[in-house]
Amino acid sequence: NAGVTQTPKFQVLKTGQSMTLQCAQDMNHEYMSWYRQDPGMGLRLIHYSVGAGITDQGEVPNGYNVSRSTTEDFPLRLLSAAPSQTSVYFCASRRGAGDGSYNEQFFGPGTRLTVL
Amino acid sequence: AQSVTQPDIHITVSEGASLELRCNYSYGATPYLFWYVQSPGQGLQLLLKYFSGDTLVQGIKGFEAEFKRSQSSFNLRKPSVHWSDAAEYFCAVGPSTGGGNKLTFGTGTQLKVEL
Numbered sequence: 001n002a003g004v005t006q007t008p009k010f011q012v013l014k015t016g017q018s019m020t021l022q023c024a025q026d027m028n029h030e031y032m033s034w035y036r037q038d039p040g041m042g043l044r045l046i047h048y049s050v051g052a053g054i055t056d057q058g059e060v061p062n063g064y065n066v067s068r069s070t071t072e073d074f075p076l077r078l079l080s081a082a083p084s085q086t087s088v089y090f091c092a093s094r095r096g097a098g099d100g101s102y103n104e105q106f107f108g109p110g111t112r113l114t115v116l
Numbered sequence: 117a118q119s120v121t122q123p124d125i126h127i128t129v130s131e132g133a134s135l136e137l138r139c140n141y142s143y144g145a146t147p148y149l150f151w152y153v154q155s156p157g158q159g160l161q162l163l164l165k166y167f168s169g170d171t172l173v174q175g176i177k178g179f180e181a182e183f184k185r186s187q188s189s190f191n192l193r194k195p196s197v198h199w200s201d202a203a204e205y206f207c208a209v210g211p212s213t214g215g216g217n218k219l220t221f222g223t224g225t226q227l228k229v230e231l
Contacts, residue, residue: 004159033219035221040125040223041223042120042206042221042222042223042224043160043206043219043221044221045218045219048218058218090159090160104150104162104165105162105219106162107152107159107160107161108159109158109159110158110159
């Protein structure tokens with residue numbers, strides 16, 4: 001298994017440009033999430049999905065869109081990039097737990113985005 | 117809402133010395149607790165997790181953590197640190213009381229190991 005993969009690894013955008021960060025997992029996990037990591041702030045949840053066709057907002061969703069058309073893929077779209085979106089973005093996935101427990105999240109290697 | 121506090125932003129230890137990284141959480145029920153490690157330029161790797169049962173949990177790379185409900189703590193320990201342990205460590209608690217996929221992370225502790 002490749003686990004969670006993310007592309008690209010690095011990206012530089014100009015203010016106002018749009019782009020899509022790709023995320024894919026081959027573990028058949030129901031849950032997928034996008035986090036951003038900024039110095040001194042840990043990881044903050046942007047959007048998440050509990051299954052194909054179902055998405056919801058996290059704590060910092062503004063400026064980002066997501067969709068989940070398949071179990072494997074969960075792309076993150078920046079509609080009009082701003083310097084405040086300069087960050088490292090991590091995608092994560094986990095298996096659902098029908099018994100009410102909580103399974104660990106697996107993280108991708110990250111995308112380092114700079115917005116000029 | 118749940119929260120996680122890692123009071124030490126930076127910690128420096130000598131190779132071979134013992135290590136304890138602190139983590140305090142706020143959560144309305146019995147939490148699921150995690151420690152992740154992030155090496156420079158890498159993603160997050162799970163070190164260990166606590167769901168229930170024995171409050172002392174063993175993880176990979178010789179790490180362990182102890183869940184103390186009375187202190188709302190889940191401190192990470194290692195008896196003898198190796199230079200390769202230099203990394204950033206994150207404590208996390210979940211899931212959110214609203215359900216879904218929400219893990220709440222602390223702000224991280226950067227570990228430096230002196231040779």
